[in-house]
Amino acid sequence: MKQSKLMLDQVSKEFGDGDTSVKVLDRISLDIKSGEFVAVVGPSGSGKSTFLSIAGALLSPTQGRIWMGDHEVTKLSAKKMNQLRLSHIGFVFQSSNLIPYLTVRDQLLLIAKLAGQQGQEPKQRADHLLERLGLSHRKNHYPESLSGGERQRVAIARAWMNDPELILADEPTASLDSERGRTVVQMLADEVKLRQKAAVMVTHDKRMLDLCDRIVYIEDGKLSEQPQPILL
Amino acid sequence: MFLALRELQHAKLRYLLIGFIMVLISWLVLFVTGLAQGLSSDNASSIQNMKADYLILQEESDHRINRSILTDEIWREIQRHPAGDHASPLGVHMNTLTKESSTAKFDAAFFAIDMASMMAPKVVEGTMINNTDAEHVMADRSLKDDGYRLGDRIVDQATGAAFTIAAFTEGQSFSHAPVIHLNFEGWKALQPSGSQQGTIYNAVALNGSPEQMDALAQDIYGIEIITKSKALQGIPGFQEEQGSLVMMIVFLFVIAAFVLAVFFYVITIQKMNQFGVLKAIGAGTGYLVRNLIFQVLTLTVVSLAISIGLTYGVSLLIAGVVPFSLTPSVVLLCSLLFLAVSLMGSLLSLYRVIKIDAIEAIGRAA
Numbered sequence: 213m214k215q216s217k218l219m220l221d222q223v224s225k226e227f228g229d230g231d232t233s234v235k236v237l238d239r240i241s242l243d244i245k246s247g248e249f250v251a252v253v254g255p256s257g258s259g260k261s262t263f264l265s266i267a268g269a270l271l272s273p274t275q276g277r278i279w280m281g282d283h284e285v286t287k288l289s290a291k292k293m294n295q296l297r298l299s300h301i302g303f304v305f306q307s308s309n310l311i312p313y314l315t316v317r318d319q320l321l322l323i324a325k326l327a328g329q330q331g332q333e334p335k336q337r338a339d340h341l342l343e344r345l346g347l348s349h350r351k352n353h354y355p356e357s358l359s360g361g362e363r364q365r366v367a368i369a370r371a372w373m374n375d376p377e378l379i380l381a382d383e384p385t386a387s388l389d390s391e392r393g394r395t396v397v398q399m400l401a402d403e404v405k406l407r408q409k410a411a412v413m414v415t416h417d418k419r420m421l422d423l424c425d426r427i428v429y430i431e432d433g434k435l436s437e438q439p440q441p442i443l444l
Numbered sequence: 445m446f447l448a449l450r451e452l453q454h455a456k457l458r459y460l461l462i463g464f465i466m467v468l469i470s471w472l473v474l475f476v477t478g479l480a481q482g483l484s485s486d487n488a489s490s491i492q493n494m495k496a497d498y499l500i501l502q503e504e505s506d507h508r509i510n511r512s513i514l515t516d517e518i519w520r521e522i523q524r525h526p527a528g529d530h531a532s533p534l535g536v537h538m539n540t541l542t543k544e545s546s547t548a549k550f551d552a553a554f555f556a557i558d559m560a561s562m563m564a565p566k567v568v569e570g571t572m573i574n575n576t577d578a579e580h581v582m583a584d585r586s587l588k589d590d591g592y593r594l595g596d597r598i599v600d601q602a603t604g605a606a607f608t609i610a611a612f613t614e615g616q617s618f619s620h621a622p623v624i625h626l627n628f629e630g631w632k633a634l635q636p637s638g639s640q641q642g643t644i645y646n647a648v649a650l651n652g653s654p655e656q657m658d659a660l661a662q663d664i665y666g667i668e669i670i671t672k673s674k675a676l677q678g679i680p681g682f683q684e685e686q687g688s689l690v691m692m693i694v695f696l697f698v699i700a701a702f703v704l705a706v707f708f709y710v711i712t713i714q715k716m717n718q719f720g721v722l723k724a725i726g727a728g729t730g731y732l733v734r735n736l737i738f739q740v741l742t743l744t745v746v747s748l749a750i751s752i753g754l755t756y757g758v759s760l761l762i763a764g765v766v767p768f769s770l771t772p773s774v775v776l777l778c779s780l781l782f783l784a785v786s787l788m789g790s791l792l793s794l795y796r797v798i799k800i801d802a803i804e805a806i807g808r809a810a
Contacts, residue, residue, distance in 0.1 A: 270724060270803045291728070297802075298726025309721040311447075313454030318446075325446045326727050354454070370725070 223276030302371030482767035496649035507678030556631035570611030704789030720804030
């Protein structure tokens with residue numbers, strides 16, 4: 213029996229109030245198990261970003277419940293949600309969003325620092341991660357001197373740094389050409405399989421979908437799942 | 445402070461520039477403070493260094509020592525009063541003097557005191573004079589810098605009375621003129637000729653509790669009792685001099701607060717997206733706030749250290765030319781104020797950092 217990493221149960225999100233309220237997500241249910249790499253696709257304005265924000269404990273749903281492992285996210289305080297993000301979730305943002313004044317290695321060490329980890333162990337972990345993602349030679353460079361693909365790989369390394377249960381990627385290939393984009397997504401998929409974790413990737417790059425195990429489709433706030441990845 | 449230090453290191457030019465402005469402002473603050481202190485001691489160090497808390501003046505004398513006249517009779521009354529135990533009379537007279545066998549003139553303030561009392565100044569060279577020798581006086585060290593030596597004779601222009609300098613004292617000036625201390629025997633020679641009133645004093649210095657002072661003021665007719673700081677304000681020009689300098693210092697502090705506030709606010713606005721990402725990946729608001737405060741404090745402390753060094757360096761260059769005095773306690777006070785002001789300047793940025801939502805990081809291609 214595979215462990216559930218993220219479970220959404222009848223989750224709705226409304227913005228605004230009263231007459232002007234807009235329902236962005238409408239009773240979404242989704243269960244993601246360990247080892248699964250899930251793609252979320254849909255047209256712009258369909259609620260993909262809101263879905264990711266709620267899954268990432270950045271936004272509270274109007275209705276419904278969310279579990280992450282054994283924790284029920286919807287019951288946590290803002291501070292607890294912060295800690296949950298730090299220990300359970302790794303984010304990969306659009307255009308990487310690295311901190312410009314930290315070297316590649318420091319980007320990773322910052323995550324360990326935030327979690328209060330000291331000593332040599334985080335450094336070894338960071339070096340190991342960078343080596344696996346082929347970034348060892350870039351260890352002491354600043355983001356400004358990296359290529360787009362390298363930046364996105366650093367962002368992936370940063371997301372794995374605290375060994376999270378779940379990776380959330382927000383259009384990680386948006387700023388990359390398709391070849392480099394594919395390499396980056398492949399890396400993400402391999403890591404998920406290797407560590408038996410889970411990942412959710414919001415994308416509208418259809419060429420990446422064959423790398424994913426499941427594809428869910430969001431339109432007008434409603435979620436539907438296509439049974440098999442479509443091979444292009 | 446992992447983030448703060450790395451950012452300071454990476455954006456060197458940016459922080460160097462603001463540090464430079466901070467150095468200039470705090471340097472100016474310290475320098476003007478030193479100048480204000482220097483002028484105030486040049487003006488009134490005799491009163492400031494006096495080991496008394498209160499001065500008794502004639503009533504209606506506007507807190508001005510040189511306007512007040514106390515007769516021998518009143519002095520005896522004060523002495524008889526239980527609160528007047530530790531009182532000591534003081535005569536003050538601004539005169540123009542010449543050096544004997546020379547025509548060069550200079551202004552000085554004669555202070556007639558009881559040499560055996562708490563009023564006696566500290567002698568740095570020569571021997572202390574006694575209460576009976578009318579011939580000898582003690583002069584402030586600044587006269588020595590003007591070429592006077594022990595044993596030189598000085599002549600009072602108005603009365604023709606001549607005195608020999610027996611000792612030099614330190615930190616004794618009144619109304620920007622050096623103070624010459626003499627005893628009451630010598631004081632008699634300076635009284636207007638034909639005066640029938642006996643010895644006349646200008647003030648009586650004393651220590652005691654506020655209650656004792658109230659009792660004294662009630663029991664003796666025709667006097668008022670003021671604190672030493674009131675007496676300082678009464679020295680001609682003192683208040684105006686200090687007032688304008690203090691105003692400059694206050695403005696500098698306000699300017700420093702705003703320069704810092706604007707600078708850090710702009711930097712914070714620039715980094716809004718970054719802060720969103722940091723919050724999304726799990727950095728707490730407290731952590732970000734501590735980093736910002738740490739940056740502000742580091743910048744301020746380093747700037748202050750440099751400007752303190754510059755201030756003392758320049759004060760060595762101008763020593764003796766410009767009245768300048770900056771004690772470590774004043775430097776400390778100014779530095780603490782500066783730190784407080786810089787923290788106040790960062791409040792606006794702190795507010796923005798607290799308000800940033802982690803959600804800013806999602807769906808943005810910045």
